Amino acid sequence: MIVRTELEKLPAALRAEISAAGIDVGELYDAIETALDEDLPEPRPGEMPPEDVTSVATIPIDARARGDFAVREAGVVAGLGVAALVFHYVMGDDVEITDRVPDGTRVQPGDVVMRVSGPTRGLLTAERTALNYASHLSGVATATAAWVDAVAGTRARILDTRKTLPTYRNLQKYAVRCGGGVNHRTSLADMALVKDNHVVAAGGVVPAYLAVRTAYPALPVEVEVTGLDELRDLLDAGCDRILLDNMSTDQMREAVGMAAGRARLEASGGLTVDRAREVAETGVDFISVGALTHSVKVFDIGFDLA
Known part of the structure; x- marks a missing residue:
C-alpha cells in the first residue's frame, strides 16, 4: 500500500534541491501521484484499496531490504532526486536514501548511483515509477552529453x-x-x-x-x-x-x-x-x-x- 506522504512532509532538503533545479515541487508531486495511480489507483468510497498483489503474495509484510540503482551502460545520470522523491512519497520517512551520486555524473556499466533501504514491499511498489523518471531523464542527459x-x-x-x-x-x-x-x-x-x-x-x-x-x-x-x-x-x-x-x-x-x-x-x-x-x-x-x-x-x- 502507498503511504502517499504529504508534500510538506517530504524531506525539506530534497524539496529544496528539486526547486533549485528549476522544477516546481508541487507540480512534480502531483505528477508522481498520477504516475503511481496508474499502478495503484486510490479506491472509490466503499472499495478496498488495491494492492501490489505480486509483492503481497511473495514478501512478508515486515520484510526490509536495500535496493541498488545500478547502471547498465555508460552515460550521464539525471533525475535521481526525482526518483528519491518517489520512494519518499510511497514510504514517507520509513525509507533511507544513501550513496546518491550528483545528477550530471558520468557513469560506467555496473556503477551504483543510489541505494534505497526500507520495507521491501514499498521498495518494489515504487521501483518502476522511480526508474521511469531516472531512466528517461538520464537518457536526455546522455544524449546531450554526446552532442556536447x-x-x-x-x-x-x-x-x-x-x-x-x-x-x-x-x-x-x-x-x-x-x-x-x-x-x-x-x-x-x-x-x-x-x-x-x-x-x-x-x-x-x-x-x-x-x-x-x-x-x-x-x-x-x-x-x-x-x-x-x-x-x-x-x-x-x-x-x-x-x-x-x-x-x-x-x-x-x-x-x-x-x-x-x-x-x-x-x-x-x-x-x-x-x-x-x-x-x-x-x-x-x-x-x-x-x-x-x-x-x-x-x-x-x-x-x-x-
Missing part, C-alpha cells in the same frame, strides 16, 4: 527546443543542463522566435522582426532564415540572433562570415551528432537539437535488491 562532446573545443553550444513531452518540459530541460547543454526558451512568452509561418503572415523576415521589436521592445528576438539574402536583410535591420534553418555547411560558413559578430547564429534542422563537429567548425554559436527530448532513448538503469 562532439563539439568540444569549438564555440558552439548545444541547445534544446520546445519539442518536449507534454508536462515534462522543465524536467527534460533540467536533464539537458545535466548533460552540458543550454536551454532555449521555456515558453512562448520567454522570447520571440519568428519562424516560417510568422514570416508568411507578416510579409517577410524584416517586417516580422520589426513587428516583434515594436510590440515587445525589451524581449529577446530570434528570426529563422532559410537563405543568405534573408540573413543579410536581417543583419541590416539590426537583428542580433538568427536561426539558420536547414542550411548546408558551406552556407553556414558563409553566414558566419557575413554576420562578422553582429549577430549570434543558431544552426538547426535535420542535424545528426555525426555531423555536429562539422557544423560547429563553421563558427555558429549554437546548434539546436529537438531529438534531445522528443525521441531520446531511455538510459538503462536497474534496481537490484541486495
Whole structure:
C-alpha cells in the first residue's frame, strides 16, 4: 500500500534541491501521484484499496531490504532526486536514501548511483515509477552529453527546443543542463522566435522582426532564415540572433562570415551528432537539437535488491 506522504512532509532538503533545479515541487508531486495511480489507483468510497498483489503474495509484510540503482551502460545520470522523491512519497520517512551520486555524473556499466533501504514491499511498489523518471531523464542527459562532446573545443553550444513531452518540459530541460547543454526558451512568452509561418503572415523576415521589436521592445528576438539574402536583410535591420534553418555547411560558413559578430547564429534542422563537429567548425554559436527530448532513448538503469 502507498503511504502517499504529504508534500510538506517530504524531506525539506530534497524539496529544496528539486526547486533549485528549476522544477516546481508541487507540480512534480502531483505528477508522481498520477504516475503511481496508474499502478495503484486510490479506491472509490466503499472499495478496498488495491494492492501490489505480486509483492503481497511473495514478501512478508515486515520484510526490509536495500535496493541498488545500478547502471547498465555508460552515460550521464539525471533525475535521481526525482526518483528519491518517489520512494519518499510511497514510504514517507520509513525509507533511507544513501550513496546518491550528483545528477550530471558520468557513469560506467555496473556503477551504483543510489541505494534505497526500507520495507521491501514499498521498495518494489515504487521501483518502476522511480526508474521511469531516472531512466528517461538520464537518457536526455546522455544524449546531450554526446552532442556536447562532439563539439568540444569549438564555440558552439548545444541547445534544446520546445519539442518536449507534454508536462515534462522543465524536467527534460533540467536533464539537458545535466548533460552540458543550454536551454532555449521555456515558453512562448520567454522570447520571440519568428519562424516560417510568422514570416508568411507578416510579409517577410524584416517586417516580422520589426513587428516583434515594436510590440515587445525589451524581449529577446530570434528570426529563422532559410537563405543568405534573408540573413543579410536581417543583419541590416539590426537583428542580433538568427536561426539558420536547414542550411548546408558551406552556407553556414558563409553566414558566419557575413554576420562578422553582429549577430549570434543558431544552426538547426535535420542535424545528426555525426555531423555536429562539422557544423560547429563553421563558427555558429549554437546548434539546436529537438531529438534531445522528443525521441531520446531511455538510459538503462536497474534496481537490484541486495
